[in-house]
Amino acid sequence: MLIKTSEQGTLADVATHRLAHSIVTGELEQGQKLNEAELAERFGMGRGPLREALRHLEGMRLVTRVPNAGARVVVLDRKTLSDLYAVREALEGMACRIAATQMSDDEITQLRKLLDQHEAQIKKQGGKVYAQKEGDLDFHFLIARGSRNQMLMHMLGSEQYQLLRMCRYRTSRNAERTGPALQQHRQIVEALAQRDGELAEMLMRRHIQGAWRSISEMIDREEQIE
Amino acid sequence: MLIKTSEQGTLADVATHRLAHSIVTGELEQGQKLNEAELAERFGMGRGPLREALRHLEGMRLVTRVPNAGARVVVLDRKTLSDLYAVREALEGMACRIAATQMSDDEITQLRKLLDQHEAQIKKQGGKVYAQKEGDLDFHFLIARGSRNQMLMHMLGSEQYQLLRMCRYRTSRNAERTGPALQQHRQIVEALAQRDGELAEMLMRRHIQGAWRSISEMIDREEQIE
DNA sequence: TTTAACCATATTGTCGACAATATGGTTAAA
DNA sequence: TTTAACCATATTGTCGACAATATGGTTAAA
Numbered sequence: 001m002l003i004k005t006s007e008q009g010t011l012a013d014v015a016t017h018r019l020a021h022s023i024v025t026g027e028l029e030q031g032q033k034l035n036e037a038e039l040a041e042r043f044g045m046g047r048g049p050l051r052e053a054l055r056h057l058e059g060m061r062l063v064t065r066v067p068n069a070g071a072r073v074v075v076l077d078r079k080t081l082s083d084l085y086a087v088r089e090a091l092e093g094m095a096c097r098i099a100a101t102q103m104s105d106d107e108i109t110q111l112r113k114l115l116d117q118h119e120a121q122i123k124k125q126g127g128k129v130y131a132q133k134e135g136d137l138d139f140h141f142l143i144a145r146g147s148r149n150q151m152l153m154h155m156l157g158s159e160q161y162q163l164l165r166m167c168r169y170r171t172s173r174n175a176e177r178t179g180p181a182l183q184q185h186r187q188i189v190e191a192l193a194q195r196d197g198e199l200a201e202m203l204m205r206r207h208i209q210g211a212w213r214s215i216s217e218m219i220d221r222e223e224q225i226e
Numbered sequence: 227m228l229i230k231t232s233e234q235g236t237l238a239d240v241a242t243h244r245l246a247h248s249i250v251t252g253e254l255e256q257g258q259k260l261n262e263a264e265l266a267e268r269f270g271m272g273r274g275p276l277r278e279a280l281r282h283l284e285g286m287r288l289v290t291r292v293p294n295a296g297a298r299v300v301v302l303d304r305k306t307l308s309d310l311y312a313v314r315e316a317l318e319g320m321a322c323r324i325a326a327t328q329m330s331d332d333e334i335t336q337l338r339k340l341l342d343q344h345e346a347q348i349k350k351q352g353g354k355v356y357a358q359k360e361g362d363l364d365f366h367f368l369i370a371r372g373s374r375n376q377m378l379m380h381m382l383g384s385e386q387y388q389l390l391r392m393c394r395y396r397t398s399r400n401a402e403r404t405g406p407a408l409q410q411h412r413q414i415v416e417a418l419a420q421r422d423g424e425l426a427e428m429l430m431r432r433h434i435q436g437a438w439r440s441i442s443e444m445i446d447r448e449e450q451i452e
Numbered sequence: 453t454t455t456a457a458c459c460a461t462a463t464t465g466t467c468g469a470c471a472a473t474a475t476g477g478t479t480a481a482a
Numbered sequence: 483t484t485t486a487a488c489c490a491t492a493t494t495g496t497c498g499a500c501a502a503t504a505t506g507g508t509t510a511a512a
Contacts, residue, residue: 037463457509469498
């Protein structure tokens with residue numbers, strides 16, 4: 001999809017993608033120590049490229065590093081996620097507002113098609129929540145692209161995107177929000193089609209607020225179990 | 227100030243800071259090729275740490291890299307800066323809104339003191355614009371900190387901060403906006419003191435819009451000269 | 453028993469050498 | 483003269499070895 005597993009670039013890029021994938025899917029646990037020698041051997045490369053990959057992932061905030069003490073998978077605690085969603089609300093809201101004036105009709109048609117696919121998927125296989133969630137990220141990415149703002153696209157795409165995916169994998173069992181989410185997506189697209197930036201922004205902000213409430217409650221429940 | 231030149235950390239960190247400094251001050255020109263061997267020798271280190279530093283700077287968007295073809299200093303063209311200011315408007319506006327409810331009275335006092343210093347500086351030495359501009363960044367950073375949002379602080383601080391500084395150095399000769407900027411800062415602080423988040427956000431957004439207009443005009447003039 | 457000093461081991465940090473790729477100019481053919 | 487193929491050189495990519503630092507357990511003193 002939007003992430004290539006084996007890039008044609010340098011080994012450092014390969015390591016970056018493979019590690020990002022492992023972290024996002026939870027194959028590498030939150031807070032887990034990332035041993036350079038071990039990972040390098042697993043990927044069949046030297047420690048040099050791997051260290052460069054770790055620096056890159058540090059910049060993406062998927063790992064945290066302490067000098068001389070190594071790198072660890074980032075821990076998504078309640079505060080971190082709360083901060084992330086607050087920033088996302090501001091940025092995606094802005095993306096919507098601008099996209100309403102900048103997006104082509106073709107792009108809006110594309111959004112509609114994507115939502116049709118989502119709906120079909122939900123009806124057919126209510127259980128397979130995973131694919132739908134990935135599709136949700138596509139939706140947000142298309143809007144970010146519609147803003148024509150490179151910096152915004154990079155922030156929402158390369159950086160936060162990964163954290164979001166990570167968060168979703170953790171909470172992907174619960175499907176309760178797919179219905180209302182789809183309806184909200186439709187409303188947003190209609191606002192974009194009418195070129196109503198203010199409305200589109202407001203709808204997107206509420207959509208993200210709703211998503212945060214849903215995630216927040218889930219964290220509460222998890223904490224109670226522990 | 228907020229940037230340490232010689233960190234106590236690893237050589238890669240040292241290289242990161244020195245390169246960031248050189249780029250921001252314009253010592254390294256925009257678009258200039260960054261030769262690994264040459265830089266490594268200048269900094270008295272091997273190419274390993276230097277390459278890690280380049281990856282880090284890539285993440286901060288101070289350099290752009292092409293696989294097998296090396297790294298270059300980022301080019302701040304009109305579109306890039308326009309995108310940057312649009313994102314900043316959203317993020318700093320949000321920071322203000324939250325800071326209005328989260329900042330302590332002490333922090334607001336600190337902001338007032340900072341502005342008093344600025345005013346004194348402007349009166350004493352109208353010419354030394356440079357120091358004042360650095361102070362402006364301190365102002366914005368204090369507000370970001372007041373939002374208590376780590377992600378926001380990181381984005382406005384570590385990442386965009388550097389690009390901003392770079393842009394300012396390029397345009398530091400022109401001092402026309404220091405007067406109105408100070409007054410706008412004062413208004414923002416008063417809104418924060420009254421805990422009026424909505425007003426603080428609106429004032430900050432206008433402040434940044436004004437800054438962008440000023441920079442934009444300057445770019446126009448430069449383009450005409452060339 | 454508790455604490456601190458110490459030491460062996462594991463891990464990260466750094467370097468220099470070599471391989472792989474890009475660059476820029478030269479030669480030869482059209 | 484123009485274009486393409488080629489080659490020498492410069493530069494980036496990668497590795498393995500060694501140095502510097504952190505870690506975790508053991509010993510000895512209080």
